Amino acid sequence: MSENGIDRRKLLTAGVALGGAALAGRASAAEGDPAILEVKPWNQYLGPGVEAAPYGVPSPYESHVVRRDVAWLTASTESSVNFTPIHELDGIITPNGLCFERHHAGVAEIDPAEHRLMINGLVETPLVFTMADLMRFPRENRIYFLECAANSGMEWRGAQLNGCQYTHGMLHCVMYTGVKLSTLLEEAGLRSSAAWVLPEGADASLMTRSVPLEKAMDDCLVAFRMNGEALRPEQGYPLRLVVPGWEGNMWVKWLRRLEVGDKPWQQREETSKYTDLLTNGKARRFTWVMDVKSVITSPSPQKPVGHGPGPMVISGIAWSGNGRVTRVDVSIDGGRNWRSARIDGPSLSKALHRFYLDIDWDGSELFLQSRAMDEAGVVQPTKDVLRAARGDNSIYHNNGIQTWHIKSDGSAENVEIS
Amino acid sequence: MSENGIDRRKLLTAGVALGGAALAGRASAAEGDPAILEVKPWNQYLGPGVEAAPYGVPSPYESHVVRRDVAWLTASTESSVNFTPIHELDGIITPNGLCFERHHAGVAEIDPAEHRLMINGLVETPLVFTMADLMRFPRENRIYFLECAANSGMEWRGAQLNGCQYTHGMLHCVMYTGVKLSTLLEEAGLRSSAAWVLPEGADASLMTRSVPLEKAMDDCLVAFRMNGEALRPEQGYPLRLVVPGWEGNMWVKWLRRLEVGDKPWQQREETSKYTDLLTNGKARRFTWVMDVKSVITSPSPQKPVGHGPGPMVISGIAWSGNGRVTRVDVSIDGGRNWRSARIDGPSLSKALHRFYLDIDWDGSELFLQSRAMDEAGVVQPTKDVLRAARGDNSIYHNNGIQTWHIKSDGSAENVEIS
Numbered sequence: 001m002s003e004n005g006i007d008r009r010k011l012l013t014a015g016v017a018l019g020g021a022a023l024a025g026r027a028s029a030a031e032g033d034p035a036i037l038e039v040k041p042w043n044q045y046l047g048p049g050v051e052a053a054p055y056g057v058p059s060p061y062e063s064h065v066v067r068r069d070v071a072w073l074t075a076s077t078e079s080s081v082n083f084t085p086i087h088e089l090d091g092i093i094t095p096n097g098l099c100f101e102r103h104h105a106g107v108a109e110i111d112p113a114e115h116r117l118m119i120n121g122l123v124e125t126p127l128v129f130t131m132a133d134l135m136r137f138p139r140e141n142r143i144y145f146l147e148c149a150a151n152s153g154m155e156w157r158g159a160q161l162n163g164c165q166y167t168h169g170m171l172h173c174v175m176y177t178g179v180k181l182s183t184l185l186e187e188a189g190l191r192s193s194a195a196w197v198l199p200e201g202a203d204a205s206l207m208t209r210s211v212p213l214e215k216a217m218d219d220c221l222v223a224f225r226m227n228g229e230a231l232r233p234e235q236g237y238p239l240r241l242v243v244p245g246w247e248g249n250m251w252v253k254w255l256r257r258l259e260v261g262d263k264p265w266q267q268r269e270e271t272s273k274y275t276d277l278l279t280n281g282k283a284r285r286f287t288w289v290m291d292v293k294s295v296i297t298s299p300s301p302q303k304p305v306g307h308g309p310g311p312m313v314i315s316g317i318a319w320s321g322n323g324r325v326t327r328v329d330v331s332i333d334g335g336r337n338w339r340s341a342r343i344d345g346p347s348l349s350k351a352l353h354r355f356y357l358d359i360d361w362d363g364s365e366l367f368l369q370s371r372a373m374d375e376a377g378v379v380q381p382t383k384d385v386l387r388a389a390r391g392d393n394s395i396y397h398n399n400g401i402q403t404w405h406i407k408s409d410g411s412a413e414n415v416e417i418s
Numbered sequence: 419m420s421e422n423g424i425d426r427r428k429l430l431t432a433g434v435a436l437g438g439a440a441l442a443g444r445a446s447a448a449e450g451d452p453a454i455l456e457v458k459p460w461n462q463y464l465g466p467g468v469e470a471a472p473y474g475v476p477s478p479y480e481s482h483v484v485r486r487d488v489a490w491l492t493a494s495t496e497s498s499v500n501f502t503p504i505h506e507l508d509g510i511i512t513p514n515g516l517c518f519e520r521h522h523a524g525v526a527e528i529d530p531a532e533h534r535l536m537i538n539g540l541v542e543t544p545l546v547f548t549m550a551d552l553m554r555f556p557r558e559n560r561i562y563f564l565e566c567a568a569n570s571g572m573e574w575r576g577a578q579l580n581g582c583q584y585t586h587g588m589l590h591c592v593m594y595t596g597v598k599l600s601t602l603l604e605e606a607g608l609r610s611s612a613a614w615v616l617p618e619g620a621d622a623s624l625m626t627r628s629v630p631l632e633k634a635m636d637d638c639l640v641a642f643r644m645n646g647e648a649l650r651p652e653q654g655y656p657l658r659l660v661v662p663g664w665e666g667n668m669w670v671k672w673l674r675r676l677e678v679g680d681k682p683w684q685q686r687e688e689t690s691k692y693t694d695l696l697t698n699g700k701a702r703r704f705t706w707v708m709d710v711k712s713v714i715t716s717p718s719p720q721k722p723v724g725h726g727p728g729p730m731v732i733s734g735i736a737w738s739g740n741g742r743v744t745r746v747d748v749s750i751d752g753g754r755n756w757r758s759a760r761i762d763g764p765s766l767s768k769a770l771h772r773f774y775l776d777i778d779w780d781g782s783e784l785f786l787q788s789r790a791m792d793e794a795g796v797v798q799p800t801k802d803v804l805r806a807a808r809g810d811n812s813i814y815h816n817n818g819i820q821t822w823h824i825k826s827d828g829s830a831e832n833v834e835i836s
Contacts, residue, residue: 040528040532040620042526042527042528042620042621042622042672043620043621043622043624044622045523045524045622046496046523046524046622047496047521047523047524047525047526047527047621047622048496048524048525048527049494049495049496049497049498049521049524049525050485050487050495050498050499050500050519050521051487051495052495052525053485053515053652054484054485054486054500055475055476055483055484055485055515055516056485056514056515056516056517056519056650056651056652057473057515057650058473058514058647058648058650058651059527059528059648059650059651059655059656060527061528061529061530061655061656062647062648065473065647065648066472066473067468067471067472067473067474068472069468069469076467077467077468077469077470078464078465078466078467079467080467080468081468082468082472088647089643089646089647090557090559090595090643090646091559091593091594091595091643091645091646092559092593092646093511093592093593093645093646094645094646095513095514095645095646095647096474096476096513097471097473097474097475097515098473098474098646098647099474101468101474103465103467103468105463105464105465106463106464106465106466106467107465107466107467107470108460108465109460109465109466109477109478110458110460110477111479112479114458132724132725135724135731136725136728136729136730136731137729137731138731138760138774138776139508139731139733139762139774140762140763141508141509141510141762141763141764141772142763143764174511175509175510175511175763176509177508177509202458202460202461203460203461203465204460204461204462204463204464204465206461225507225508225509227509227511227512227513227645228507228508228509228510228511228512228513228516229476229480229483229506229507229513229516230476230477230480230483232474232475232476232477233474233476233477234471234474237477237479238477238479254460306550306553307550307554310554311554311555312554313553313554313555313556313557315557342556344557344558344559345558345559345560345593346559346561346764346766348764354559356556356557358556
């Protein structure tokens with residue numbers, strides 16, 4: 001294989017030469033034909049006009065690009081998870097229709113005219129805001145990833161699920177628009193004893209989590225838009241809390257109340273759930289930050305190579321709750337040798353980063369891994385290192401290095417190597 | 419009115435005080451009620467589960483947020499325009515379902531397995547690529563605006579259409595993923611006489627435009643994804659040309675061929691159309707760059723103020739084909755006085771920029787204008803300046819300053835003032 005980068009002579013054969021001088025072709029090239037010269041139906045008809053789709057939808061040929069759940073994972077679909085098909089996506093933006101969703105009592109269907117946000121507790125003046133009220137405060141726009149703390153959790157004890165949609169798809173990344181939480185808390189006026197904030201959702205699960213005031217006053221947003229338009233119902237329409245870089249469970253959806261207090265509330269979702277039981281019987285708690293992590297999205301089990309030897313694009317995503325990702329290394333031999341991948345596109349704090357390694361595949365089997373590093377200097381660990389530190393009771397916060405076994409036929413499998 | 423920025427005391431009354439000490443309220447505050455204490459239906463039921471929407475859609479309460487056409491503008495809906503509802507959006511990303519669309523023979527419904535891209539003309543080796551072939555080349559991800567040269571064209575002779583969706587909605591901004599056009603041209607090998615490229619679409623209109631080689635080799639992309647997922651059918655699925663900062667007509671959709679030549683082809687869309695007839699009988703031609711421009715999206719005729727005097731968010735977008743927008747000024751008195759707006763969110767070359775001016779409205783009528791400046795030092799002109807230079811025959815490239823007349827009741831109207 002060539003060193004990081006592409007052999008230009010070989011790339012040439014990714015297209016089909018039309019000229020008289022035939023190029024030394026690979027299988028994928030030889031299969032081609034000058035079909036461009038054929039008349040296609042769509043060269044000839046008048047297609048649907050602008051009245052067809054006031055709100056557009058994907059091509060019918062993309063009907064396989066959907067969120068998927070895992071039936072055995074939860075007791076009911078109202079308290080379940082729908083995974084983002086990250087193996088089908090590129091860049092760093094997740095389209096709204098494909099964003100990972102996790103509910104505890106199904107999707108609340110809220111009339112925004114009836115929705116209210118209350119701030120109470122240790123404030124000078126308890127307040128209630130309508131949606132219209134909130135639109136009168138200064139706004140911010142930020143691209144952030146959201147990752148569930150349970151993402152990759154099913155892999156804690158070993159390779160389980162054959163596809164990054166399931167192993168890493170509790171994840172999305174959009175541009176949020178909203179009011180800084182600090183602006184609203186300052187509006188109510190914090191009392192001197194204020195130290196924690198409890199966001200509460202308006203759905204039947206009444207989701208609550210304790211957020212330390214330092215984070216609340218730093219970069220949290222009370223968001224009403226994602227990728228420009230209103231939040232989607234399953235993402236908390238009309239209002240959700242955005243807690244950049246921290247576990248998704250804290251990003252309370254259908255946000256209706258912010259209580260200010262002087263200590264954490266010890267709610268179910270921060271005691272029974274979202275804690276990590278260690279081997280000594282103690283539990284890690286308040287492990288809010290989503291650690292630096294990455295995964296190769298293509299090729300992967302749901303996205304096999306699809307061509308023979310020659311130029312291959314290895315594509316993946318990396319992210320860190322600590323800020324920007326500064327470097328991603330890729331190994332094709334299960335971690336023995338590493339090459340620096342190319343991070344392409346905007347590099348924004350607490351947002352997805354897209355990386356590529358363009359290789360010349362010789363057709364032999366590969367053990368693909370990626371390893372991200374962030375601006376805090378943290379390096380993504382192996383799963384073995386994680387287990388050595390935390391035992392094997394954990395579910396949450398598995399940011400270990402993922403391995404895909406790429407076979408000579410281009411198919412791929414979720415494996416673990418030690 | 420307070421100087422640029424918000425009077426904190428007045429903002430307080432945007433929420434409803436719950437405490438015993440009533441705040442001096444405004445109308446909008448007094449109308450409020452502590453409805454948060456009422457039980458809402460959605461606090462009690464189990465909502466739809468994750469099986470409900472493999473590909474999600476907006477809330478039914480957002481059904482007014484759609485693309486719209488102008489029936490009298492074109493002879494048929496297959497050769498027409500669907501405008502982005504920019505008055506309903508925030509941030510800089512346009513969701514795919516709301517992206518402006520313009521067709522000349524309706525939407526081609528292409529099977530990607532049957533689609534081919536040919537490169538021919540003044541190249542060493544004519545090539546044909548399948549979609550699978552293209553996926554083997556190095557990719558880029560970039561957020562770019564697309565603006566039709568005819569955007570605001572109906573306003574050339576004066577204020578016509580009452581809403582920025584119609585005056586400025588031939589515009590969208592997404593993250594594109596694709597292969598650099600230069601990569602593909604280099605793959606075919608350019609002959610020494612090569613100077614121009616002709617992209618051609620696969621729909622029945624066979625759209626073609628002449629692109630100078632310098633631009634083709636600079637930042638053009640052959641794109642297959644927008645906002646992470648496959649291009650939408652109405653945006654050229656499975657392949658479109660991205661010509662950053664240049665008029666949207668050149669961003670050929672359903673791209674099937676790239677011919678390399680030594681001079682422009684003088685096609686219909688660069689002779690009869692997309693030229694500007696001046697008063698002296700000559701026409702401006704090859705005016706590809708979309709000049710620096712901005713518009714206030716809220717408040718605007720379709721998005722009235724919706725509240726009484728007090729804190730008001732003025733929000734808008736700015737963009738330039740020359741690169742980054744460096745500054746946006748806003749006037750509330752029809753251009754007599756200007757204040758610097760706050761540009762918020764990523765500032766990327768040839769992408770939308772979001773700006774805000776947070777004011778304390780005294781309830782009197784306003785004449786809102788915005789004026790953008792770009793990194794090339796170009797300042798958005800008045801419409802009078804444009805007309806003085808080009809007469810009033812033009813349709814295309816109207817980047818003049820827009821005025822909204824905001825009345826005391828909060829309603830807004832498209833007006834011109836000299």
